[in-house]
Amino acid sequence: MHSAINKHGVSHAIQRQIDRVSYLFLLPMVLFFLSFVIIPMAMGIFTSFFDYTMGGFHFNGLDNYIELFKDPKFLRSFSNTFIIVVVSVPAVTIFSLWVGSLIYDKSAWVTSAFRGIFYLPVVTGTVPVVVVWKWIFDKYAGVLNYVLVNLGVIEKNIAWLGERSTAIWCILAILFTTSIGQPIVLYISALANIDSSVLEAAKVDGASGLRTFWQIKWPSIMPTTLYVVVITTINSFQCFALIQLLTSGGPAYSTSTIMYYLYVNAFSLYRYGYANAMGVLLALVIGAFSILQFASIKSGVDY
Amino acid sequence: MTRQRPVVYQTVMMIFLIAVSLLFIFPFYWIITGSFKLQKVAIQMPPQWFPKEPTLANYHELFINPALKWFFNSVFMSAASMILVCITSAMAGYVLAKKAFTGRAIMFSIIIAAMALPKQVVLVPLVRIMNSLGLYNTPWEVILPAVGWPFGVFLMKQFSQTIPSEILDAAKIDGSGEWMTFVRIVSPIIQPAYGALAIFTFIGTWNDYFLQLVMLQSRNRLTISLGVATLQAEMATNYGVIMAGAALGAVPIVLIFLFFQKYFASGITMGAVKG
Numbered sequence: 001m002h003s004a005i006n007k008h009g010v011s012h013a014i015q016r017q018i019d020r021v022s023y024l025f026l027l028p029m030v031l032f033f034l035s036f037v038i039i040p041m042a043m044g045i046f047t048s049f050f051d052y053t054m055g056g057f058h059f060n061g062l063d064n065y066i067e068l069f070k071d072p073k074f075l076r077s078f079s080n081t082f083i084i085v086v087v088s089v090p091a092v093t094i095f096s097l098w099v100g101s102l103i104y105d106k107s108a109w110v111t112s113a114f115r116g117i118f119y120l121p122v123v124t125g126t127v128p129v130v131v132v133w134k135w136i137f138d139k140y141a142g143v144l145n146y147v148l149v150n151l152g153v154i155e156k157n158i159a160w161l162g163e164r165s166t167a168i169w170c171i172l173a174i175l176f177t178t179s180i181g182q183p184i185v186l187y188i189s190a191l192a193n194i195d196s197s198v199l200e201a202a203k204v205d206g207a208s209g210l211r212t213f214w215q216i217k218w219p220s221i222m223p224t225t226l227y228v229v230v231i232t233t234i235n236s237f238q239c240f241a242l243i244q245l246l247t248s249g250g251p252a253y254s255t256s257t258i259m260y261y262l263y264v265n266a267f268s269l270y271r272y273g274y275a276n277a278m279g280v281l282l283a284l285v286i287g288a289f290s291i292l293q294f295a296s297i298k299s300g301v302d303y
Numbered sequence: 304m305t306r307q308r309p310v311v312y313q314t315v316m317m318i319f320l321i322a323v324s325l326l327f328i329f330p331f332y333w334i335i336t337g338s339f340k341l342q343k344v345a346i347q348m349p350p351q352w353f354p355k356e357p358t359l360a361n362y363h364e365l366f367i368n369p370a371l372k373w374f375f376n377s378v379f380m381s382a383a384s385m386i387l388v389c390i391t392s393a394m395a396g397y398v399l400a401k402k403a404f405t406g407r408a409i410m411f412s413i414i415i416a417a418m419a420l421p422k423q424v425v426l427v428p429l430v431r432i433m434n435s436l437g438l439y440n441t442p443w444e445v446i447l448p449a450v451g452w453p454f455g456v457f458l459m460k461q462f463s464q465t466i467p468s469e470i471l472d473a474a475k476i477d478g479s480g481e482w483m484t485f486v487r488i489v490s491p492i493i494q495p496a497y498g499a500l501a502i503f504t505f506i507g508t509w510n511d512y513f514l515q516l517v518m519l520q521s522r523n524r525l526t527i528s529l530g531v532a533t534l535q536a537e538m539a540t541n542y543g544v545i546m547a548g549a550a551l552g553a554v555p556i557v558l559i560f561l562f563f564q565k566y567f568a569s570g571i572t573m574g575a576v577k578g
Contacts, residue, residue, distance in 0.1 A: 015405070021481045022404035029395035029456055032387075036429065036451030037417055043428035102316055116564060117324045120331055123560040125510040127528040128549035131535050132330045135337070135542045141346035143333075177327060182571055189572040238421050241512045245532060259421075259513075266427045267517065279424035290419035 044276045052273030064277035073253045074278070077261040083168065084257065085236040088175055092232045093225065096180045100187025101213075115188060119181035126178065130245040133174050137161055164254035167247050171255065174242055179235060183228040190224040191217065233289050237282060258282050334553060337546035338362070345542040361547035365534075369523055373530035374551055380442045380526065381508040384449035388504045389497055391450060396459025396496075397489050401471060411460070414453040422452065426517050433518065444518035445526070449508050455500050458570065462496035463489070499570025502563045509556055527552040 010018070051060040068074050096118075103114045121129050136142050137160040145157040160166045194217060202212045240259035243249055249256035249264070256264075258278060266275035337345060339357035398404065399411055425448075433444045466489060474484045490497070515529045525533060531548035538544060560567060 010403075018402050019404045022398040022402040022407075025394045025398040025402075025481075025485070026410070029391040029453070032391060032447065032451040033414075033417070033453055035432070036448045037425060037453070040425035040428035040432055041417075041420070043431070044425055047428070099320065102320055112564065112568075114320070114324060115568065116561065117327050119560070119567075120327055120557065123506060123557050124331055124334075124553040125528060125556060126512050127510075127531050128334055128553040129330060131531060131545050131549050132334045132337070134535070135345075135546070136330070136333065138540070140348070141540060141542065143350050146348055146350060177330075185568050185571045189568070234419070234421065244516075245535070262427075263513075263517075272427055275427055279421075279427065283420055283424045286421050287419065290416075 044279055047273050048277040048280045050273045052271075052276075054270045060273075064274050065281070067274065068277060068281065073256065074258075074261055076253055077249075077256040077258050080168065080255060081237060081239065081257045081259075084172060084175065084239055085233055087172055088179060088236045089229060089232045091172075091176060092179045092183060093228050095176075096183035096228065097187055097221075097225070099180070099184050100191055101217075104188045104191040111188060115185055118184045121177045122181040126241040127245065129178060130174065130242055133170070134161070134246055137170055161247055162251065164251065167255050171239070171242050171246060174246070175236065175239060179232055183232065186224050186228060187221065190221040194220045230289060230292075234286055237286050331553070331557070334546050334549045337542055338550045340543050340546075342541055342543050345546075346540065358543075361543040364544050365547045365551065368530065368534065369525075370527070370530060370548060370551060372523055373525045373527045374555075376442060376524065377509055377526040377528070377552075380445045380449075381505045383442070384446045384508045385501050385504045387446070387450040388455045389501055392453075392455030392459045392500060393490065393493065393497065394485065395456045396461075397463045397485060397493075399456065399460040400463035401466065401468070414456055417453055418457060422514075426514065430517060440520050440524055442524070445508065445511070445514055448514060449504065449511065455504065458500055458503075459493065459496055462493050466492050495566065495569060498563065498566035502559065502566050503570050506556055506560065 048064055049059060049061060051058045051063065099114065099118065103111050136144050139145060139157050139159040139162070142160075144160065145154070148154045149157065158166060160170050198216055199212065202216055207215070238259050239257050240263065243255060243257050243260040244263065247255045249260050253261070259282070262275045262278040262282070265271045265278065336352075336354055338361055339354045339359070340351065341356075341358050341360060344351055344354065344356075399407060429448055433439060433447075438444050438447070470488060470492075471484060474488050479487070509526075510528065512528050512532070515526045516532070519525055519529060522533075527548070531545065531552055534548050535545050
């Protein structure tokens with residue numbers, strides 16, 4: 001009878017029955033997943049090795065990838081994306097942890113009020129948020145210049161979005177407001193889940209607030225921190241709508257990002273193969289970060 | 304931090320936090336009040352912090368554009384993807400959590416790996432697929448890719464794991480078929496996960512600007528997000544009308560969020576690591 005029993009301790013007949021039912025339940029999801037994620041992904045990778053435009057489709061090996069590293073507009077977009085990631089990830093993580101620590105143990109009403117306020121820009125949606133900020137940043141009609149001139153911070157109105165040096169900070173500021181909502185929710189719940197008896201014991205032992213934080217809270221919220229870092233990284237790498245709506249990558253591609261440049265190549269220049277090579281490269285970079293996350297999670301905690 | 308630093312510290316921090324949160328509310332406030340300002344008021348300096356002579360002219364001009372049509376396009380796309388995502392994800396998540404079928408581990412790994420990929424990377428080939436399916440310039444171009452995205456499966460799988468196996472076994476002994484067990488027993492138990500996923504998907508589809516931008520072309524087919532972006536491109540500094548559009552896009556979704564905030568917070572936490 002040994003051969004009729006599998007590793008789950010069920011007979012092959014029953015296993016076949018379980019498989020049949022499970023695959024039927026999975027079928028609708030798998031159909032959508034294959035058609036709209038896996039197949040396009042495979043097509044994207046495949047066509048990235050082709051000179052693929054509206055006019056033609058020729059195999060050109062790694063030419064698209066080689067061109068990427070010689071294309072100053074792409075390199076500019078790449079470095080802008082990198083700057084956005086490097087600035088926004090620590091800023092978002094630290095700020096959301098700070099807000100989370102301040103409000104997680106307040107009354108339910110206070111906690112959910114602040115949580116809602118910081119989530120507001122996420123819910124409002126990228127387009128409404130960006131169009132209102134564009135108005136706020138406007139050189140003549142914007143309140144930012146009005147307030148700063150009256151406070152004496154600046155002497156005359158600045159065209160915030162007209163120059164790269166200021167535009168990139170405007171982009172980062174808006175990205176920041178739309179990025180911290182989710183991390184704050186996560187930190188509040190992670191901090192509230194810490195065993196309160198351990199915190200009480202630390203208090204009785206006379207541990208300082210700072211020591212309690214580093215020795216008890218920080219290790220327990222480590223998985224959340226990792227998750228926040230990775231989702232913020234992924235989102236920052238994919239920064240697109242802000243750029244397209246706020247500066248259109250300008251002036252002269254100085255505020256372009258990888259996603260924006262990919263969009264321009266695919267949908268304005270119709271260089272599909274080249275755009276797909278960019279997508280593959282971006283996916284590889286993001287994939288490397290994600291592997292890092294899952295490796296870290298596996299080494300410590302279950303999820 | 305109360306032991307060494309007195310209450311003063313906490314109070315100063317809270318005041319600072321309130322000041323920062325005002326900065327987060329301001330853009331929303333500026334959208335709403337701006338939508339009631341005439342163009343000459345909208346650009347005047349010093350600004351009117353509150354519109355002295357509120358006008359509906361912007362909304363009037365907004366509705367001359369097919370803004371209501373855009374709004375209902377958004378509603379349809381968001382609702383359709385919400386329903387499809389909930390059904391397909393719940394079914395898949397349930398068996399991934401509760402059935403030891405052959406290939407389960409590989410299946411789950413593929414789903415996790417796909418979730419980490421940047422969604423936009425598949426967009427260019429996706430346009431081609433939609434064209435070849437004959438769906439060019441239809442709402443399904445936005446709905447179907449949203450259903451393919453496996454985040455919901457992950458969420459549903461995480462939640463389905465909390466279903467006690469005894470209940471499922473008991474149902475089987477009572478002669479309940481697999482489908483009936485799913486509909487009558489599993490679905491009510493995972494109802495909070497349905498709530499979270501529904502609200503997530505609805506808002507996610509509503510705000511998925513990039514997908515809409517790539518997929519939808521003709522003016523009548525636009526969503527409200529895309530419509531507002533188009534208005535901004537056409538009207539440049541006619542801020543009143545643009546804000547009216549932004550308000551039409553943002554206010555309903557903010558109301559939905561406030562109403563379902565409970566589900567939302569739990570959904571974000573469920574979909575993440577449990578720390």
